Amino acid sequence: MMSWEKPLMEAHAKALCAGGGDILNIGFGMGLVDTAIQSYQPALHTIIEAHPEVYKRMISSGWAEKPNVRIIFSRWQDALPSLGTYDGIFFDTYGEYYEDLAEFHKWLPQLLKPGGIYSFFNGLCADNAFFHVVYCQLVSLVLSQMGFEVQFIPLPIKECLDEKVWEGVSHKYWQLDTYFLPVCQKADEN
């Protein structure tokens, strides 16, 4: 997670927290999205994080003491049986693969409340514009077939990404000028 991603995380949090309620975030990382989620004062803010060092940092920086925060120190795959239902869900376990994201999507219908919003960090093939579009379409198709209304909101990011950002970074994992922020809404039952 790099600093240019902070405004993207804030945009994700805004989309997720639009309806208030209970929010689930998977993957704490630098806590950028969680910090933004907290600014919307969700009723309950559940965070799943698997890495011991990241978990240690969450504890030492006081996340466990926040009254509306519940931390689950676990891989999301193992935490699934202990989860409830949520008004907003964010998934960002960058480092895992598309297959993991696709596996998580199978659980969404039981994790998301009717009318709830799901989003994920959209780094799908972000080093190749052609394959990025293909993957976005694939995800859109799969989630639409599950009854979600899927939108990708274009956010221009070219200006945040001059060459200096990548100095000392071995793999320039982002090559696109636009970030397509996924907003997936589960149909309301009414």
Ligand SMILES: C[S@@+](CC[C@H](N)C(=O)[O-])C[C@H]1O[C@@H](n2cnc3c(N)ncnc32)[C@H](O)[C@@H]1O
């Ligand atoms: C890119 S970071 C998330 C960044 C975060 N969105 C932010 O705003 O700072 C990915 C995080 O997911 C965690 N993670 C990776 N695989 C996981 C898994 N299977 N279950 C839970 N957490 C996982 C990593 O330890 C890491 O902290």
